[in-house]
Amino acid sequence: MKIKKIRLVNFRNYARAELLPDARMTVLTGRNAQGKTNVLEALHLCCLGRSHRTPHDRDLIRWGEDAAFVSVEVLHRDGTHDVSVTLSRADRRRKVVRVGGAQVARIGELMGHVNAVLFAPEDLSIVKGGPAERRRFIDMELSQLRPAYFYALQRYVRALNQRNNLLREMLRSPAARATLDAWDEQLALAGAQIVRHRREYVQALREAACACHRDIAGADEALDIAYVTQLRAGDGLAQDMLRLLHEAREQDMRRAVTSVGPHRDDLRLTVAGREARVFGSQGQQRTVALSLKLAELSVVERERGEAPILLLDDVMSELDPRRRQQLIERIDGVQTIVTCTDLSDLAGARQGAVYRVEAGTLRREA
Template sequence: MLRVKQFRNYPFLELAPSPGITVLYGPNGSGKTNLLEAMHLLSLGRSHRTPTDREMIAQGEMSAVIHGQTIRSDGKHDIEVRLFQQEKPQKKVLLYGKPAQRIADMMGHATVVMFSPEDIRIVRDGPAARRRFVDMQLSQIRPGYLQVLRTYLTVLENRNTLLKQDKLGMVSDFSAELDIWDEQLAAAAAPLVKNRRWFLDQLSKTAAEEYASIAENPGEPFALEYVGPLAKADDPIARMLDGLRRSRDEDRRRQHTTFGPHRDDIALMLYGRDLRAMGSQGQLRTAVLSMKLGEIRLIQDEMGEPPALLLDDVFSELDVKRRSALLRSTQGIQTLITCTDRQDAADARADQFLRVSEGADGAAKVEAE
């Protein structure tokens, strides 16, 4: 069950998607992606398309409410996110009606894997896009991960602040203070790297199997490789301390930390070569799709039940083979599919068709057939 208030172009909406496949169809700009975005927000604490939470509050309103209930093998889960235009914090999370201590606590109550045309940015954009992919997926599977990441980023920020203050001549015992941050940053980096390493090892296996089933040439060996200063370190803490010490002069000059897992990346390898450098468009698309399909299997394996699938406008871009690989993965899984034309999802064997439209007043409407 999904209920939203003053969310994007929905003044109010309550929706109970089928446990099977639901198709949401309607013209461009009517509010289809907005609904998937609301579900993504409930699962991962953030939108899949904007880092600015306030953007999701309906124009002219001061707050938005997004409330969802999911039924999982261990019972009913109840999650609510409230967004505020001016209050601090601008985002509040409630679990079973009670304020959550931390945003991280909401992880794992509802899991989703979203497929959208923007997925290609995982290969097209810089390392930050790939780190975001890893961090978001990992925090769903390992609810404690988000806290690990936040701790690292907080210490990193403190270290960077010290480097800036040093430049302004505000620090009396710079080396001693930096030593303290180095210790803390190394301690925070170790669990971060351990989690990412584990995740990429697992995802590499499942994604490779998916890739092999879609690829033009059967058996093309696809793999994900963790790239980063500590990616292969036996002792990440020692390696981190060493790296920080070596880059200290440069960090001091540049006033920020140049060494560490905040610069991690993933390499997408085919036949042992980096796909991003030499892959065709088709291979890159297959790689991204395989990573997402692999993610479904990984969530299923780790959490004992599959995620909900959100397929946003993806069919029009896929060829027959990729499309059928995607549809195969929806079997027995709660899935929401958006498309402009009802016909686009004809082969999805949907249980429910919902028509989305935007009224003259700009408010979105969802009607069952």
């Protein structure tokens, strides 16, 4: 997959801008707060229909303007796809997504047309942060990879909210209990699908990440990854989830919150047998984060048969020369868009195109 063109209109601090990325590496360089990350954010919007930085679409519209527009022209093995997103301030729910010129009815239909892996310094929180950060990491990539997962996640979140609302209502009127069974069933069905996809994905991720980690850190600091869930291994996941919901029911009714299910699951990351979140040094945690991102790249490539694009937001300056070298070697052949404030951070990397970013303008320099 290669991106041929990105066009921004009234997106963040850009009035109008166009980027023609190189087939290999494109560098966006400029001082702080000029609009480098904004370009990556626009691409992310075309991958997943949302920003990686804000849940509020209106934040993306240029101040003082009514609508923002982003389009991406992407070349797949089977031809060119055009993807565009229009956001309007007047109606917050109005997000128009077009694929090949035709408006899609559901955001899920966007998934997979433009596939990207984004790596930014904040990704260290996948290792250092709480379980929610790790679930988000899995959800973002799996949603792009498999629309069925994205839809299951939507159904799950909806059922979870409904069940929690019902639990609160039951505190006041116990008769509301009558519909609890129905929500449990919906939750169990969607939850089982989520856990099944996540287990498969984590298994693939584990192999790739462990190999990367071994190359970077050496064999005596082995990384391990496990998906942590209360659901039992094997088939009958939905039955099992239903059993957990029933067992937790009394407690859930007292606390008016759903205490079991994939919304509480986690990814366990260990280095040499110890939890990286708690015992890892800064450097070890960075290596784990880098290994996870590189693993994501190779899992997507294997599943889809073509590499996604890689977006590197200011990560080079954070890596020591050895890790930087590993990264550069591994992304050879992958279309990459990288931001930096200082071009010397990219010494040793082959730079196809260089754009100077200044106050919401893009100027090609090389």
